[in-house]
Amino acid sequence: xxxxxxxxxxxxxxxxxxxxxxxxxxxxxxxxxxxxxxxxxxxxxxxxxxxxxxxxxxxxxxxxxxxxxxxxxxxxxxxxxxxxxxxxxxxxxxxxxxxxxxxxxxxxxxxxxxxxxxxxxxxxxxxxxxxxxxxxxxxxxx
Numbered sequence: 166x167x168x169x170x171x172x173x174x175x176x177x178x179x180x181x182x183x184x185x186x187x188x189x190x191x192x193x194x195x196x197x198x199x200x201x202x203x204x205x206x207x208x209x210x211x212x213x214x215x216x217x218x219x220x221x222x223x224x225x226x227x228x229x230x231x232x233x234x235x236x237x238x239x240x241x242x243x244x245x246x247x248x249x250x251x252x253x254x255x256x257x258x259x260x261x262x263x264x265x266x267x268x269x270x271x272x273x274x275x276x277x278x279x280x281x282x283x284x285x286x287x288x289x290x291x292x293x294x295x296x297x298x299x300x301x302x303x304x305x306x307x
Contacts (some may be wrong), residue, residue: 199227203234213244217260218270221281227286232306241282241304245291249294250285255285256298290304 195204200223203210210231216224231241244255260270273281279289287304294300 176253193275201230203230205234206236207234207239209240209242211242211244215263215272216281217245217272218268220269220271221284224270224281225285228281228287233284235306237306239306241287243302243304244299245277245278245298245302246272246298246304247278247294250270273307275302276286283307 177210191208193204193207197204199215216227219227228241235241246260246271248257248261249255257272264270264272275289275292278292282289282304286307288307290303290305292300
């Protein structure tokens with residue numbers, strides 16, 4: 166948790182650019198409980214290594230709250246490992262076992278993300294690999 170100049174604690178996710186509640190430029194961070202609500206009206210919602218922490222039911226609660234908050238034309242961007250199909254060796258598969266044991270979450274394939282998105286009002290538009298092992302999963306309201 167960050168400290169502000171007055172010594173008080175800031176909620177998680179609340180950075181210096183958002184301390185006084187005003188937006189400064191195109192980015193804004195906001196603390197809160199994503200199982201309860203999501204900030205409304207943003208052009209894009211970026212979640213990095215969040216959805217893999219949860220099983221489909223809990224991940225679905227997060228997606229439902231985001232979907233309710235999102236205006237038409239907004240994008241959902243998840244930064245996650247995307248498991249390849251098949252039984253080949255890959256680091257993300259070890260992480261999948263770790264997530265199941267530690268948090269009850271899981272890594273997912275592109276098809277599993279597509280299904281999860283569809284069940285919660287999104288359409289998966291693309292999966293963009295990065296130079297590393299993670300990908301950006303892009304969705305829009307269905």
